[in-house]
Amino acid sequence: MKTYHGKQILITGGLGFIGSNLARALVGQGAHVTLVDSLIPQYGGNPFNIDGFADRLTVNVCDVRDPFAMAYLLQGKDYLFNLAGQTSHMDSMTDPKTDLDINANAQLSILEACRESNPGIKIVFASTRQLYGKPDYLPVDEKHPIRPVDVNGINKLAGEWYHLLYNNVYGIRACALRLTNTYGPGMRVKDARQTFLGIWVRLLIENQPIKVFGDGLQLRDFNYVDDCVEALLLAGASNEANGKVYNLGSSEVIGLKDLADMMVSLGHGGRFELVPFPPERKAIDIGDYYSDFSLISNELGWTPKVGLREGLQKTMAYYLAHHAHYWD
Template structure:
């Protein structure tokens, strides 16, 4: 197996959504590995992208404030890049139900824009797409492997599934090498905490840091697995440096599942602040809830050697410490 970290030395790469949560953390790893890093981000308010996320590495990356929906722009930007980490997307499930057309534009049609730009202007590029476990919908069995039916419960899941399939088709038919990483719940520094529409863990962390109350929906018995952002970025690095995953969609899950109520108790214990209260499910959230979910990442591990190494306690400790120092910059 190639040395996937050494692979990036001097390598021209591009990250769409590069000023967002995972994108900016990935950029930090790549510049340390000596890559030539271009970040593309539209900086749409409330989507999570922020120049704050690249504080300290501003002079080591090139930033293009651009929208992946623009074909002519993408035609130009993809040129000369050897690896594209395609992370740009609308990730709020609730927003996708309130405004399905915007979700369709960003998570579905825009993925075609990126891939067409590659096919026409840089067919030798490798594209790694940020997929999501949301495409599976409510699981028939646990842990969920890649053989599970794709059966989304919301508009976001449908559009992400379509975007993923475009990447696989362009790999299989047009030879634009690509794969998709189906991420479970990612968390860590530089995650959006301004509002609660992009997943609950970032919002929980903010409430804990502010010593506020966390509302747990229902009985808190639902289970999830969580991936610390450094482990997620390591997965992207491995996928980008190897052709083993080409044409495939693979799960990238956490070390072990945990119940919501136990997650909150662990956060309170780690932070020594915050408290919790059980409340009824809001109707709009209950309608698209998938119940318990945790992933089987065996296929990706066998293909690339990837393993998550950050325990939930360690990851929460690091994340809470980050926001205690920098919270005001993210509000």
């Protein structure tokens, strides 16, 4: 990872969950890091996420939808980790135009700014497994049909393909990682806007029941944030990744009912209960999902290292200590 020492790095969504953890790793490697975040309350940016190393980087509070600010901030940067996005699937259905503006239109503006003023930059785009939709087969590899079930998936797909197009046509080195369920310190836990696992953490700490929709047999895979950060760094450092899309994932696959039981068994109290699917969530539920991540393993050498139980223990310990900074 000496790749990043002394380099100029821009992270969009940098005060958010994954962006702040990535920033910590890059600062530790001697990179010059600039964070961009709108700090719009519902999108997950939190200044406490960089507590302890805020004086070792630069923070610029602006919106990726501002083309002039982004064009200025991209000048002279060696790497862009493009993590800013509207991640709520439900919000994308109730406010689709905002989702379009952030996840598609803003991405095109960013790429145009790179083409015009910094074509030598390397970009890693954070995409999502949600764009596959309901799987035809498991585990899902990168050749699986693309069939988004919500507006968020469609717009994230557009953002992803803009990056690949600019790589292929204009030679702006770019790649995309399709993230699965990422969790860990810094994730949004005050509600379920980013991940259901976040609100589960809060409910456990508040000694309220975790609500598991349906029969709880839906299968999922999860990545602890440190593993996700390592994948981002490997993709940024590799020219092999240019123009490609990689799944992240885990060899640990678990049903949601068993996951809730595991979280309760960590020893912090709490319980879970099965509840009927809300109709609006049932309409966009994808059933079972877990990834085939062999492509990124074979080409970039990435494999997840943090086991699920270990990662959940670390996550719970973090929020037990710092929950005052993450919800009212």
